[in-house]
Amino acid sequence: ETGVTQTPRHLVMGMTNKKSLKCEQHLGHNAMYWYKQSAKKPLELMFVYSLEERVENNSVPSRFSPECPNSSHLFLHLHTLQPEDSALYLCASSQGFTLAKNIQYFGAGTRLSVL
Amino acid sequence: GQQLNQSPQSMFIQEGEDVSMNCTSSSIFNTWLWYKQDPGEGPVLLIALYKAGELTSNGRLTAQFGITRKDSFLNISASIPSDVGIYFCAGQSGNQFYFGTGTSLTVIP
Numbered sequence: 001e002t003g004v005t006q007t008p009r010h011l012v013m014g015m016t017n018k019k020s021l022k023c024e025q026h027l028g029h030n031a032m033y034w035y036k037q038s039a040k041k042p043l044e045l046m047f048v049y050s051l052e053e054r055v056e057n058n059s060v061p062s063r064f065s066p067e068c069p070n071s072s073h074l075f076l077h078l079h080t081l082q083p084e085d086s087a088l089y090l091c092a093s094s095q096g097f098t099l100a101k102n103i104q105y106f107g108a109g110t111r112l113s114v115l
Numbered sequence: 116g117q118q119l120n121q122s123p124q125s126m127f128i129q130e131g132e133d134v135s136m137n138c139t140s141s142s143i144f145n146t147w148l149w150y151k152q153d154p155g156e157g158p159v160l161l162i163a164l165y166k167a168g169e170l171t172s173n174g175r176l177t178a179q180f181g182i183t184r185k186d187s188f189l190n191i192s193a194s195i196p197s198d199v200g201i202y203f204c205a206g207q208s209g210n211q212f213y214f215g216t217g218t219s220l221t222v223i224p
Contacts, residue, residue, distance in 0.1 A: 002159060042119065043158075043203070043214040056211070090157050097210055103148065104212065106157035 003027040006091050006107035013081065014115050021076040021110045023091030031097040032074040033104060034066060037088040049074060050097035081114045088112070121204055121215030129223050134191040136218040138204030146207035147187040149178050152217070153200045161202075162189070194222050 004025045013019050025032065034046040048056035049068040063085075065077040074091055088111050092104035121138045128134060138147070146165055150158035162173050164180035164187060171178055177190045187204055201217040 002157065004157070006157075040216060042216050045211065092157075102207070102210060102212070103146075103160065103163055105160065106150075108155070108157045111155075 002105050002107065004091060004093055004105055004107035006089075006110050008110060009108065010111045010113075012113045012115065013078070015081060015083075017081075018077070018079040020078065021089055021091075021112075023074040023076075023107055025072055025074075025091075025093040025105075025107075027093055027095075027105060029093040029095050029105075030071050031094045031102060032068060032071070033092040033094070034074065034076050035090040035092065037090055037109070043090070047076075048097065055097060078112075081112075083114050086112055086114045119204060119206055119213055119215040121218055123218060124216070125219040125221070127221045127223065128194055130194060130196060132194055134194055134198070134220060135188065136202060137186060137188045138206070138215050139186040140206055140213075141185070142206075142208055143184040144206035144208055145184070146212075147178070147180050148205040148207075148212070149176075149187070149189050150203040150205065151200045152203060158203055191220075194220075196222050196224055198222050 007022045031050045033048050036044045046060045047066040052068045063080050067075040088109045090109045091107045094104045095101040119140050148163050149161045152158045162178040167184045169180040175192045179188045201219050203217045204215040205212045
């Protein structure tokens with residue numbers, strides 16, 4: 001148990017569906033992250049929130065929409081996804097965003113399949 | 116973005132053997148991390164390294180921050196079946212971490 005909980009663990013959706021991924025951290029951290037993990041590729045950083053403000057957006061398509069209502073919760077809203085978006089989506093949190101405080105702790109991930 | 120080369124890509128070893136894997140970069144990093152990921156789970160932090168030359172142990176695991184600050188090594192001694200998984204390195208440049216592609220470890224009982 002890492003203190004970062006993601007739901008759902010598995011999600012199958014059609015290309016016209018709208019769904020949301022949820023992440024909750026119980027570590028008292030101030031920064032939260034979304035990553036995409038595809039087979040044989042390094043983790044791809046998607047979004048970073050620090051103190052509920054988005055500080056990184058790594059050229060992610062607009063069909064992915066993050067939301068951070070408070071420092072403990074992070075959502076990833078999905079709509080009109082493509083089959084190539086199928087992957088493991090990982091949430092992480094860290095104490096802060098700056099050097100020496102941004103060691104990240106990961107959730108178990110949501111395995112997403114887009115049909 | 117930064118590229119991390121992690122090797123080997125996969126390893127098949129007998130239980131009890133020692134394991135070595137490494138990560139190299141063309142850029143200098145100021146922190147190196149090693150994570151392990153079990154099937155169906157997220158990465159779990161094993162060891163964090165903050166200074167060039169630093170050598171840190173966590174049980175049977177030992178990791179080193181290379182003197183050039185462009186590489187890091189992870190060693191596992193006397194492997195056991197539960198060491199199976201994918202091991203990732205991560206290097207920090209600025210405020211961002213960059214991840215390797217992972218080393219898949221299989222331990223044969």
